[in-house]
Amino acid sequence: MKSLLITLFLAFSAPAWAGEATPNAEDPVIEQRMINLAEDLRCLVCQNESLAGSHAELAEDLRREIREQMKAGKDDKQVVAYLTERYGDFVLYRPPFKPVTYLLWLGPLLFLGLGLSVWFLTLKRRRALKDVPLDEKKIAAAAQLLDEK
Amino acid sequence: MKRWIPLLVFAVLVGFFAKGLFLNPREVPSPFIGKPAPAFSLPLVAIGNTEANAAFSPADMKGKVWLLNVWAPWCVSCRQEHPVLMGLAQSQPVPIVGLNWKDKDREAAQLLAQHGSPYAFVPDDLSGKVGIDYGVTGTPETYVIDKDGIIRMKHIGPIGPEVWKEKFEPKLKELGT
Numbered sequence: 444m445k446s447l448l449i450t451l452f453l454a455f456s457a458p459a460w461a462g463e464a465t466p467n468a469e470d471p472v473i474e475q476r477m478i479n480l481a482e483d484l485r486c487l488v489c490q491n492e493s494l495a496g497s498h499a500e501l502a503e504d505l506r507r508e509i510r511e512q513m514k515a516g517k518d519d520k521q522v523v524a525y526l527t528e529r530y531g532d533f534v535l536y537r538p539p540f541k542p543v544t545y546l547l548w549l550g551p552l553l554f555l556g557l558g559l560s561v562w563f564l565t566l567k568r569r570r571a572l573k574d575v576p577l578d579e580k581k582i583a584a585a586a587q588l589l590d591e592k
Numbered sequence: 593m594k595r596w597i598p599l600l601v602f603a604v605l606v607g608f609f610a611k612g613l614f615l616n617p618r619e620v621p622s623p624f625i626g627k628p629a630p631a632f633s634l635p636l637v638a639i640g641n642t643e644a645n646a647a648f649s650p651a652d653m654k655g656k657v658w659l660l661n662v663w664a665p666w667c668v669s670c671r672q673e674h675p676v677l678m679g680l681a682q683s684q685p686v687p688i689v690g691l692n693w694k695d696k697d698r699e700a701a702q703l704l705a706q707h708g709s710p711y712a713f714v715p716d717d718l719s720g721k722v723g724i725d726y727g728v729t730g731t732p733e734t735y736v737i738d739k740d741g742i743i744r745m746k747h748i749g750p751i752g753p754e755v756w757k758e759k760f761e762p763k764l765k766e767l768g769t
Binding site: 487527531 | 617622725726729
């Protein structure tokens with residue numbers, strides 16, 4: 444029981460230390476640029492963390508690399524190219540729009556279209572239904588059913 | 593017919609999830625396959641009869657099919673892989689180069705002296721920069737590099753006897769060793 448409690452506490456305390464990369468006071472402008480960029484990049488070690496938030500050693504190395512390249516005057520695009528050359532599109536949380544990712548980017552639109560057409564067809568069919576005239580007897584039976592209870 | 597549609601959609605989803613469940617997320621496709629192995633020049637860890645201050649560069653291996661095994665003394669699954677590599681160094685002709693990645697505690701030389709070295713060369717990548725140039729995400733990783741210095745395959749994780757038989761042997765055969 445005690446160990447379960449401890450486990451639970453630990454599980455929920457995790458976000459407390461999984462903070463952002465510690466800002467480097469040396470050059471706050473570059474640091475901010477690096478963090479902005481790294482937030483959209485995947486840490487290759489803990490794959491569901493961003494490069495900005497990860498404490499993995501490789502992430503630290505890559506952040507240092509990004510920082511150095513920015514200091515050397517490279518723009519964000521060049522830094523991202525440096526990383527994708529080595530780690531592939533996998534490192535990007537926003538994959539580029541190209542033939543293999545068409546379905547990924549356009550899939551939601553496809554499903555929206557599918558949903559809209561089902562909706563439209565249903566409405567059309569419903570409109571095509573005709574009112575069935577009721578005779579006295581049926582109205583009386585319906586009234587009785589409604590009054591019941 | 594119409595009543596089967598939800599079941600059909602469900603079956604398709606289950607199919608996708610089942611496939612996804614058995615994919616290995618660590619097997620990140622390497623963008624280097626078919627491309628030249630990045631050049632570098634690193635000092636060697638002294639093992640056996642390597643001279644002090646000697647350097648290694650992939651260009652030295654031109655004309656040979658070789659394996660680049662990225663490992664580290666602090667890496668647990670590399671220890672597990674070590675006896676397999678020892679066996680391979682004995683039983684087959686392809687040289688194994690062991691990139692010593694981020695060995696901050698400087699343990700590689702002692703460790704290899706103690707347990708034996710399966711490596712032809714052990715370049716010392718202390719800063720980890722060469723590893724990054726090869727797109728290493730974690731040790732051990734092994735690259736198969738052909739006679740022209742082109743990377744032909746990458747394996748992530750330790751090499752076991754089955755992996756060697758099923759993945760490496762056919763590739764090496766194809767490359768003419």
